[in-house]
Amino acid sequence: MIDKKGTKTMSKKPHDILIGEAYKNANGEDKTSWTRAGVCFPMDNGGFSGQITEGLALTGKFIIKERTAKDEG
Known part of the structure; x- marks a missing residue:
């Protein structure tokens, strides 16, 4: 998939x-x-491209963690 x-x-x-x-x-x-x-994906330049769940206010601290097979189920 190619983003915008x-x-x-x-x-x-x-x-x-x-x-x-x-x-x-x-x-x-x-x-x-x-x-x-939300979810994000690593980019070739070393950064991330992400999207926050619609309608969710994100304030304060958060972490980014690689998704595992356990997280899929």
């Missing part, structure tokens, strides 16, 4: 854009719940 800028994207492994929310579990341990906020 002519960049080939689908041959590159997707990365998820994730936002975390801290919470304490039943044992009082600090944990983080992750929500997928």
Whole structure:
């Protein structure tokens, strides 16, 4: 697939854009719940081309993590 800028994207492994929310579990341990906020793909120039889920306000911190087979299911 070629994006609007002519960049080939689908041959590159997707990365998820994730936002975390801290919470304490039943044992009082600090944990983080992750929500997928979008997807991005590495570009040949070393950057990323991405898209945030429509209607989702993204503020604060986020991470970009390579998607694994476990994430697909």
